[in-house]
Structures are given as C-alpha cells and as structure tokens.
Amino acid sequence: MVYAVRVNGSLHKVEADGQTPLLWVLRDTLGLTGTKYGCGIAQCGACTVHVDGQPMRSCSLPIEFVGSAEVTTIEAIDDPIATAVQQAWVARDVPQCGFCQSGQVMSAVALLRAMPSPSDSDIDTAMSGNICRCATYNRIRAAIHDAAATLRGEAV
C-alpha cells in the first residue's frame, strides 16, 4: 500500500504495510535517523515526534493512522522555542550518551509550546514518558527552566 505522509513540510509517497510504525518509515525509508528506536512499545519516548504539533511515540503509531497529519522530527524543529531548548541543552551539557535526547528535546519543545512557564511538577508530568538511562533528568529540568526564561526574555 502506498501512503502519502507529510514529514517536515514535504509530502512523501511511501510504500509500506499499513501497520508499519511511523518510526521505521522515518528511519529506514526517509533516512531521518535523529528519531530513535528504544523500546517499540511507547514506554521510553526515544522515538518522540510531533504529529500536528502533539508529541507522539512514533514506534507505536502505524503509518495508516498518520493520514494527512503533519509530522515533524528533530531534524526540522527550528522555531524560537526549539532553538531555546536546544541552546539550553548545550549550555548545560545535558546529554551523556545522548541517545534519548532527540525524544527529550521533542517532548520539552511540546511542553513549552503548551505551557511557557512550567513548574517542576508540570515538567515531571510532561517528561516522565521519556526515559534517560544516563539519568540526565536534573539537567533536563534545569534546561527546560532555562529555555522558558530565555523565551520570556530573562537572562539565564
């Protein structure tokens, strides 16, 4: 079956079984490898992408259900919120092994779009679907606060 999927602003025609998770279409077919496989059952969040702006686990989203939704991956986030988040990540040296961080960044960007000044508890709620085995959680939290402050025009 051929599916037309909108990814990062372009329309791609993809031939695949309808049950194929979006993750593998992104990685194997479109070569967008920034989105990672970590668990395959929506437990770890390494595969987080934005579907119509919402953070979704692409490992558990069959391509046939994507429809005409706009999919955005780590490769194409470039608004001021994404920039602030990624800059905060670098400024704090958040990553260790780094493998989960694409997903972490995608979840953090979605959080700040929905909630410009999240509390610690808001961050816990939004981010606890993303596992980091290097346990960089404290730096992730600090970097989200930094990014929020930057976006409010405050010095970090």
Next chain:
Amino acid sequence: MTEDAQDSRGFRLTRRRLILGGTLLGGALLVGYGVARPMDVAGAILSGGGTDPEESPFGAFIRIDLEGWVTVVNKQQELGQGIHAGMAAMIAEELDADWDRVKVVEARSNFRAYGVQITAGSNAIATNWDAMRNAGAAARSMFVNAAALRWDVEPDAIEVRDGVVSHPASQQSASFAELLVEASRQTPPQVPVLKTAEQYRLIGTDRVRRKDSQPKSNGSLIYTQDVQRPNMLVAMVAHSPRFGGRLARFDDSDALKVPGVVEVFAIDTGVAVLAETTYAAKLGRDALRLEWDDTEAETRSTADLVAYYHDIAAGNGGIGSADFATMGEDPDAPLTGDMVEFSFDFPYLAHAPMETMDCVAEVNGFDVSISSGAHLASLDQVMAAFTARTIPGRVDLEVLPAGGSFGRRGVMTADYLVECVRIAQRVQGRPVKLMWTREDEMRAGFYRPMSHHRVWVEMGADGFPARWRFHSVCQALTPVGDNIQATEGITHSPYFSTARTVAGKIFSPRFPVPVGFWRSVGASHTALVMEHVIDQLARRAGQDPAAYRRSLFEKAGDDRRIAVLDELMEKSGWSTPIEAGWSRGMAISEAFGTIVGQVAEVRLEGGRPVVRRVVAVVDCGIAVAPDQITAQMEGSIGFGLSAALFGAVTLKDGYVQETNFDTYPVVRMNEMPAVETHIIKSTNRPTGMGEPGVPPIAPAVANAILALTGTPTTALPFLSGAAATNAGFSMRG
C-alpha cells in the same frame, strides 16, 4: 624521516611522516606518543596487513591544522561518560591549546597506532593520564623550539597560552597555525616537561565541557543504529528463549513470504532473518516457526536459584569455595560470644542502555569492516577476526559513540558483534546491520549476576567487630580465575580494621545464564552488604553511623575515607535534624580507586521509598573534568537507584520474565532526586568516575529506611512485582 626517542618510562616518542617533500602531510602536524616496544611486536601481529591509519603508523593523538584547530584523536570509547572531553583536556592542558579550538575525533581500532583500546573499569582517565599529558607537552615543546629558532631567543623565555606562542621580552607572538610548518620540523623531546597541578589552567575547571552536546541535542550524531549503507540488509535473530537451549528445527516458509525479507538461515545463536528494512526483518522473525532443544538449557526459576544459593552458602550446595579474604590466626575457628548474622540477596540485572545491541558489518573474503559502539575495541577486533577466520589487521573497526552501555557492550565474547559478523559472512559483500529489539536485549543475558551473601560478625566488647566471616555466592564473570569481581568491595574493606580474624569464602556456581560486567561490577552488590551491616552494627552499639565509621576508618588509617566522611557530614547537614517523616542514610564505598560517599534523604510513602535529595562527595584524585564528574555522579545515582528500587531480571522455568521497560521499570524524571556533588581537592593521580557513583546509593537508601523504621533490608530491589510497575510510567494524555 623517522625520529624515535625512548624516555625513562619506556614510552616512545614517535614522529613519522610528518613532512613529505617539505609540506605537511594532510596539512596537519601530527604528534604521536606511542606505546612501549613489546607492544610493537604484538601490534605487528594484531595489525599486520592492516591499513595504517591516515595519521601515522605509530599512532597520533594530536593533529593541528593550518587554521589552528587542534584535533584530539580519542582512543577510548565515548558511551556517555564524557571521556572525549577528559582525554582532550589532558592534551590541551599540556599543549596550552585554546580549548575553544579543540575538536575530538574517535579513533578506529588500531593496536599498533594507539595500543590497547579497552574502555572498562572506569579506566580511561587513569590509564591515559601520563600518555595524553606527554603527548600534549611534547607537541608544545615543538612549538616553543620553533618559535625560539624563528625569533632567535631562548626557549625558556617563551610562553604558550591558548594556542598562542609568545616571547614577552621582545613582544613577539605567533599562533600555532603560524608556526605549524616550523614546529613540525622540530624533534620532540625525549622526556617532555609536565606541568605541576598548580600550573593547570584548564584541568579542574568548568571550562572542560563536552564537545558533543550539540549533535546530541539536534539528532545529527550517528550511532550504530543510524548507519545506512548502500545495499545494506537489516538482520534480526531469533534466539533460544531459554539459556542453553539449542535450535532443533525451524520453518521459514511464512517468514519468506513477508515482503522485504530476503534471506533466512540458521546461525549458531539461532535463526537470522535478513530483510531490506528493520520492520520487515521483525515481521519475518515473528513469522518463524521454531523448535528448541532444551536438553542442556537452564529451566529453573528464580526462587529455585535463590534456594540453591542459600544451600550453597550453608555448605550444602555440593560446590567448593575459594578464600577471598583471610586475616588473622585460625580465621575458620567457630565464632563465639556476641554474634550477629546477616543475609542478603541480589537479583540479576539487565543493563538496558537506551540503544539496544546493534552492529554493522560487511565481510569480503578475509576483509571485515565493522561499525559498532565497541568499548572493548581491541578485543572486539580480535573476536571479529577469529569469527571470520582472518587476522585482526584485516578487521577495520570503526568505533562509534554508543547510546549507553553500562557494561553491556563490554562482553568479552563480543556476543552481538560476533553474531553480526557471522551473518555478514553468509551474505558476502553486503553490509548487514544487526538490530536487537529491547526484548532481545533484556532476554539475552550477560546480566549483573544474582548473588547471595551470608555474613557473620563476632562483636568485641568495645562494640566493634572482632571477627568477620563471609559466605558469598555469585557466578564468575570470567571463564577462569578466582572470581575476584564478586567480592570486590569486601575483600579489602577498611571495616576489618578492628578485627582479629576475617574469613571470606566465595562460591561460584556455574550454569547457563550468562553474566557480565554491569556498571560498578562487584561493588554494585557488595557496597550494600558492607554499608548496611555497618549501620546495623552502629545502631546495635548505640552509636551514630557516621561516628562509628569514623572510628573504623581511623583505626584503618584511611585518611581519604575520613576526608570524604567529614565533607559528607558537613554538606549533608548530617548532624542537623530533618523534618518528621524523613531520614538520612549514609554510605561510603570505593570502586576503581575512587571513593564516593552519599547521603540520601528518604521517606516512605505507602511503603515506597521516595528519595528527594542525595548529597555526594567524591575523591577521584585530580579532577580533570569537574562538570563531567558531577554528571557521572548524577547519572550513577539515577542508574543505581533504578536498580535499588525496581531492578530485577527473573526466571520462570528458565524463561526471562522481564522484557521491556513496562516490566523492567527504571527511574524516570518524577523519581529522580536532586543531586549535589562535592569534589575533594586532591593532587593524587586521577582515578575513574564512570562507575564509582553507583554503589553507595542502594545502601544509603537502605540505611535511611533502617533509621526510619528499624527494619533492615535483606534483599533488593526494594519494590517488586506490581508495586514496582505501578510506579512506572502510564501513558499520559
């Protein structure tokens, strides 16, 4: 063109092929600071026939280009611990390079060029401390000599700072780039002069930062999972669901009907399915019909194994023991008088790195090309060659950053890498990417071994231990030898300082569940044994656990631990009261030469330990990269807490019950304590930091629970079954 020099420590400076026809090779100045001569012989065998790396046959850790960029070639593997920054800082410090113009590239595996490439046992900073500083200092000296010649001044009057060479007296200066050609013609010194610790401008400062945060924050860094090659096939393997099971027969007729599946064949570890995409490989594997011969397979359940271990410790297991700690006269005489007995059980643990096991390999006759997050690169190269019946020098191993490992990629048999090479051999000339699913990774073994420790202490009249006896039961991590890893952390304990006798016996049962190195290895379980016993003995003696430790450390003359304890008490507010419902627990342990103390603030919510804050103090010698030390402490606490709270791989009739993060929960953001790290100032040689932060957290929490409830911990994890999984994540929104 070759200039070699031997220094007093047997290191050899090498500068070869620096200049060809008066120009710089590849536009870069290369300074290699190589390995001792016996290594060259081994290197010739291991690398014989292999292609020399571009830089120099004898290896090169430093390249400097005509724009003044210093590129450090990192021979150790980056798996999250930030070692690339530490390696670069050691060079940049002695070179007086501009840190902002230092880049790091990963070395391919090449024994002749770089010596042994093994990243294990938190060894990288400790074992490269001399070689990297010497390499930097030698290169610096070549710039100094070049400048001295150009300006006709004494080398001693020349300074170097941030990549700029200057002669203050004559107010002349030049950058590395400007001096590059002349510097490349200088002879490196036989024995480079190294800075003293007081002269450091980079080491020990927060300027030492990671160089890879950007590509790790925008998805552009390539891990093994991301490697794409033309004509590449993706392979998945159906493994025996029981350890030691063997393939009896298989039917691949349905698998071959899956669109995209190219080939199916049996290999020694199971049945390999090769497909054009990852998902097709998975569907193909799911469609296999498999029968296993379990004649030699492990079919027991965890409860059976625990009972077996208890029998062994009681002397009824029918297996012999080896002494691991023996002290005093007649240590085996029966304990008498005031005797206390302790029992501890620890489960198997999976490493569960975020990147599951994967490897890319291509075999063309005797030539093998591999890309993998290999942290025992030298060994992996040998294992790949052995598998492909070729010589190591014809195995080109590209070492990629790993998405975590925690020891999983450090399996000495190189299990997944060998599996990939075996598959690639069958499809000669086509690259194969082996992908393990999370379930494959969790079921495949190489776990932190389960263990049982029985401890008996005869108390002296002074309230301190007079005699110790241990019966420890743990599978061995190495095929031969004395199973020393199982008891590291007990064997040389400073808590034996008041004892007349110590008698430690280790029992090492052998059965098919594969075990391996897991972050902090033996200390991952022995720290709880020692630190939790000490707290219980302190309470028994009516003493504060910190004061009790201090007495034992003083008796042992252990100044480093005393310093850690003092700092820990001060920074944690140990002597101040804590709010009702909360308590503090302390633990201090040593791993790989580094001492870490932690105080955890804990309360119980419906029987669940909640850890809100951990204060950590570390003595790791000279702190090369303080921010990475802090990061490793944070990460180690999160990792160790995951295991302490929930971590357990269990067997039912030999089948692994935990398959993914839903059944093997790990600490998530809402469960992560705040971590405060304090580094003891030291002028000692640096020791490891990737692992030593793990061991103290479980006993610190256990000791806090003991203080709260009076109930000792006798087994980990604290939570199991539904209690553990309920704590885990449920899909939100």
